[in-house]
Amino acid sequence: MTVANDRQQAGQTKAVSGETLVEVNDLKKHFPIKGGVLKRTVGHVKAVDGVTFSVYKGETLGIVGESGSGKSTLGRMIMRLLEPSEGSIEFDGEDITTLSQRQIRPMRKNLQMIFQDPYASLNPRMSVGEIIEEPMVVQDMFTKEERQERVIDLLKRVGLGAEARTKYPHEFSGGQRQRIGIARALSTRPQMIIGDEPVSALDVSVQSQVLNLMEDLQEEYNLTYIFIAHDLSVVKHISDRVGVMYLGKLAEIAPKDSLYDKPLHPYTQALISAVPSTNIEEVKERQVLEGDLPSPSNPPSGCPFHTRCPEAHERCKEKTPLLTDMGDGHYVACHLYTEPGENES
């Protein structure tokens, strides 16, 4: 597929170099389903089923999808918190797919994660200072004094103040805890941060504080983000490019303006039209999809979306569409845009 080779990305606002930082190639994660008395594998949940894309240095790639689309599994595989079943992940030119957990550890310095639940992701028995210092200790970075200094700098940078370092997580609100999580992620000077629903547990007014902070930090430290979320408005706000996942596959990936203004995949179209907007003067036509997301343990044949697609035809039931280059960095996996026999499997 040509996604990885395409360096001509349109519609970028930030200083994105066009240099590839992460390359994900035909990545799959199949979880076995065990059944019967002998706990034999009776099937597989295809959480991620053949995803290919690249992330460029300095950009924010948003990944959206509904629950069960595989977006979190994808993020965890890139972090190597989950072992991929198939496919490869390259980080900064190095294939990290098959590195052992021991070998992967030095890589994690460059690749950090912020989690959804600010209550569960911080150890309640550690002080905030210890939490932020820990990744640097694990990575054997800096002297003790330098680390202490860095903790204070980071706390100030995320807007908490140096006195926070002697306190414990329970003394902070959800938004403040998410700031602690961000400070921890920044401590090892990473090149990239993966955020898995980093603001979805926060109230609207606090959510905007954290989003603004993430934007400022990106500029300051030239960070690359993969921002995984279900909220299309939030993803549109923060991303340069956006990928839409459906049942473990990428349905569409494009620069954000092109994706939101001219979505090509019928699923993306329905998804965007379903987002409620506060702009009440503009009455929009809502496309309501029928039915629910099919089970990833028994995905439909052919195009995974054909069971709910208003445009589905015979070919969609038989052949799986592959991502097709529509120009200007816009890729879509849909038979509407290809001739039979072209880009399908």
Add this chain to the structure above:
Amino acid sequence: MSNETLLEVEGLKTYFHIEGKVAKAVDGVDFSIDRGETVALVGESGSGKSITSMSIMQLIPSPPGKIEEGAIKLEGKDLLSLSEREMMKVRGNDIGMIFQEPMTSLNPVFTIGEQLAEPMVKHQGMNKKDAKKRAVELLKLVGFPRAEETVKEYPHQLSGGMRQRVMIAMAMSCDPKLLIADEPTTALDVTIQAQILDLMQDVKKKYNSAILIITHDLGVVAETSDRVLVMYGGQIVENASAKDLFTNPKHPYTVGLLNSMPDVADEKERLESIPGTVPPAHNFPDGCRFAPRCKHAMEACTEAVPKLRENEPNHHVRCILYEDQGGEKE
């Protein structure tokens, strides 16, 4: 829409007494809902919006919770003076409720049909056979194509969106005058949310019920509601028609909330953020509860809680900035 008042809430105060502290979760709330009207109650977590709806249903766990003051009148009848037995008749008959968690609000050991039939047998004295028949009709109404089979299924066999449809069917089973929906779509995906919001509008038209929808999602409000009540710190800070609120918001909190929200249809270069967090209900600041986070705050804001005043026709604001305009309300 008729202008007949269906529900009136006056001076409602619901406090929680916990470990010697008093949490003023709802602290002087006034509003009314007309027949057939959809009213949204919006606020962040801790603003008191859910406690307001639970107070109307009298589902406040007591102790520690207690409705300290106020009146809740449904068609002129004060619900707070009713006995628990009488109140049980109101719940289900006059007021239906949909909860946020479609996973936990259905009983896992009874079939969908049994659970749908129960309130009809209990509240409307239907016999079991008729109730079963009606259950099938209701499921068809809320969009189950194979309703005859669905009545025999158990909750775990249904998806989140389908369970929420069952909850709506159950809430509508006794043809309530008021439907209270507490975050009805928060646990659902956006494409399923669109289905449920459409369904609620259809059902409302069919039965001419009034709806009180409780949500933190201003997008959902804009798409469903006639009127909006914005809550902050246990009080209503703004009460306006949806159109007015979104085109001409007045309270600094409402303005901040709207500007801090990313919107698919409206690109913002940078989001506005409201500094700080919602104050805890046992420790509200003196005076205006939003003052510590408000960029317009002045000396006078901390002296007394501003009154909710009608600043423009049918547009009420609780803010000192607007006190010299418009007429008195309280």
